[in-house]
């Protein structure tokens with residue numbers, strides 16, 4: 001479906017069929033999606049801690065080079081954070097009294113009483129995890145909550161040798177995950193927020209925005225004139241097809257006039273109701289000799305900081321009701337996004 005002008009008018013005039021603002025913790029459905037908790041390379045030495053939807057997690061690798069395990073970051077004995085522990089003989093060891101668990105979270109050893117039966121409830125509360133695209137993905141919903149709704153977004157370029165992979169960084173934002181997604185489908189901000197990197201405030205005019213619903217979320221296309229691209233000088237045009245895999249994963253496919261293609265996987269993860277992270281990987285059709293990976297990462301580091309400087313100052317609640325803001329033509333992306341979040345939290349739509 002493509003949004004028309006009349007759709008926007010209708011959206012403004014009809015009663016909004018959901019909450020005015022979206023607060024993630026009020027809607028268990030968000031637990032049923034996969035989120036990138038960290039890069040796989042972050043879990044090498046010992047257990048690490050991450051927070052997803054307000055839930056503190058411990059992520060560890062029981063066997064070096066083997067798959068990761070993920071559990072709630074609280075020991076059942078006296079609530080110690082397991083991420084302060086270590087891995088010994090394939091077991092995760094609690095830093096407080098040394099209890100040990102295997103990769104599946106079942107108790108293997110209580111050092112003070114090694115021959116006694118293990119207390120009931122001494123095992124870990126495990127969380128579903130998968131490694132994909134160089135990231136550790138987690139889904140908090142257990143089987144009793146219905147498990148995952150949709151899969152981890154596919155990025156076919158990862159397995160295509162014509163594309164090189166440039167792993168980037170994990171950035172933290174003091175704004176909601178929805179604000180960060182909305183920013184990434186907002187072509188109008190580029191000229192201004194990114195005026196010191198690739199945006200050009202002298203050419204802010206935008207052409208037509210096309211946006212359509214997909215089974216997984218939405219897809220939008222936009223041509224944006226820019227001052228430069230990573231590590232280069234010289235005006236060009238970014239033709240970008242952006243896909244949002246609801247709720248928060250994004251895949252941007254940028255084509256430049258000289259044929260260079262640049263894909264950005266933006267895995268946005270809600271840390272809690274008011275903050276989020278983005279883990280980003282770039283895939284390109286050029287070579288390291290054409291444009292060194294370090295320059296691409298440094299450029300995007302500046303760009304993300306520019307967004308964070310602005311987004312971190314927005315109000316903490318994400319508005320869903322159209323009447324709460326003014327909307328211009330290019331905001332049809334954002335209006336559709338807000339409509340889909342409304343459908344998601346009112347049970348009228350699920351991806352897939």
Ligand code: FES
Nearest residue numbers: 075077078094097
């Ligand atoms: S708190 Fe973990 S073993 Fe005691």
Ligand SMILES: [Fe+2]
Nearest residue numbers: 183189193307
């Ligand atoms: Fe931006």
